[in-house]
Amino acid sequence: MRSYTLLAPAKINLYLEIIGDRPDGYHELVMIMQSVDLCDRIDIAASSQDIIRVRCDVPDLPTDRGNLAYRAAELMTQKFPEAFAQYGGVDITIQKRIPIAAGLAGGSSNAAAVLVGIDLLWNLGLTRAELEELAAVLGSDIPFCIGGGTAIATGRGEKIAPLKGLDNIYIVLAKYRSLEVSTPWAYKTYKQQFENTYLRDTNSLTERAAAVHSGPMVQAIVHQDTAEIARKLHNDLEKVVLPAYPQVLQLRETFANAGVLGTMMSGSGPSVFAICETQKQAEEVKLQVLHTISDEDLQLFVVRSIKNGIQVTSQS
Ligand SMILES: C[C@](O)(CO)[C@H](O)COP(=O)(O)OP(=O)(O)OC[C@H]1O[C@@H](n2ccc(N)nc2=O)[C@H](O)[C@@H]1O
Numbered sequence: 001m002r003s004y005t006l007l008a009p010a011k012i013n014l015y016l017e018i019i020g021d022r023p024d025g026y027h028e029l030v031m032i033m034q035s036v037d038l039c040d041r042i043d044i045a046a047s048s049q050d051i052i053r054v055r056c057d058v059p060d061l062p063t064d065r066g067n068l069a070y071r072a073a074e075l076m077t078q079k080f081p082e083a084f085a086q087y088g089g090v091d092i093t094i095q096k097r098i099p100i101a102a103g104l105a106g107g108s109s110n111a112a113a114v115l116v117g118i119d120l121l122w123n124l125g126l127t128r129a130e131l132e133e134l135a136a137v138l139g140s141d142i143p144f145c146i147g148g149g150t151a152i153a154t155g156r157g158e159k160i161a162p163l164k165g166l167d168n169i170y171i172v173l174a175k176y177r178s179l180e181v182s183t184p185w186a187y188k189t190y191k192q193q194f195e196n197t198y199l200r201d202t203n204s205l206t207e208r209a210a211a212v213h214s215g216p217m218v219q220a221i222v223h224q225d226t227a228e229i230a231r232k233l234h235n236d237l238e239k240v241v242l243p244a245y246p247q248v249l250q251l252r253e254t255f256a257n258a259g260v261l262g263t264m265m266s267g268s269g270p271s272v273f274a275i276c277e278t279q280k281q282a283e284e285v286k287l288q289v290l291h292t293i294s295d296e297d298l299q300l301f302v303v304r305s306i307k308n309g310i311q312v313t314s315q316s
Pocket residue numbers: 013016025026027028029031103105108138139140141142155156157183184185187188267268
């Protein structure tokens with residue numbers, strides 16, 4: 001039976017601006033996404049049974065349709081019934097390293113890895129654009145996770161324009177294990193408070209996205225100017241999450257006091273990341289934050305920006 005091992009990286013949002021809402025209940029966004037080298041491992045193997053089976057080393061995570069990896073495999077069986085009939089089912093094994101419900105797109109990245117893995121397993125030869133289109137059916141963050149690296153994401157987050165990849169930037173990620181923030185809650189609360197700022201016509205939305213595309217954050221990325229990137233970090237969802245979750249605010253302040261180049265919440269939280277000058281500083285900041293907030297519930301990781309999304313590491 002053929003099998004593939006894939007690495008599914010986490011993402012952070014260097015920039016997240018909510019510019020409008022949509023008839024489908026989602027929001028119009030302009031985001032700048034960045035993959036980091038904190039990865040889950042996904043093993044995908046052809047199965048002698050005509051079923052999808054998901055196994056995961058985190059017992060709390062569902063292994064049925066509640067798991068995004070399962071749903072990605074199910075989508076492939078629906079879209080490519082002939083290949084499913086020819087090759088049979090799939091066994092998916094997930095080893096989690098990315099904190100769950102963290103704003104780091106862990107589940108999204110797992111789903112992206114399953115799409116890429118089944119494309120290989122079934123010899124479908126799908127293009128990046130075709131994989132992104134399938135990914136968008138499953139979730140807004142999943143298309144980015146396919147190609148990863150550094151990219152602008154617009155629409156509800158599913159339209160991806162790659163940017164020049166950043167050379168090693170060292171980042172500290174922090175998350176309280178037991179703290180979760182609901183993404184629908186964050187967007188709903190933002191709408192309740194800031195709907196008056198939403199752009200209403202297509203031209204204004206396009207113009208705003210174009211302005212971000214030629215704006216200071218993208219310029220900083222083009223020039224690989226880490227300090228400037230760190231100064232231009234932005235996330236509109238902080239406006240609703242920080243007041244409601246004092247622990248997230250405390251992480252932001254603790255990082256800032258540790259002298260990092262810049263710090264921001266990722267996605268809808270509750271993870272907070274900090275951009276550091278060097279790997280050495282990142283390691284020191286991690287220790288300093290662990291010392292300042294002496295809480296066993298707090299997880300910290302030193303990670304590095306990477307230029308790729310889903311990667312195949314071995315096949316047999
Ligand atoms: C916060 C981010 O992680 C930033 O990258 C994403 O915007 C969220 O991406 P995601 O988790 O893949 O989101 P989805 O699974 O597509 O949507 C979850 C929920 O978030 C809200 N949502 C999401 C994306 C978007 N552009 N507008 C929204 O309002 C909707 O209530 C939706 O029901």
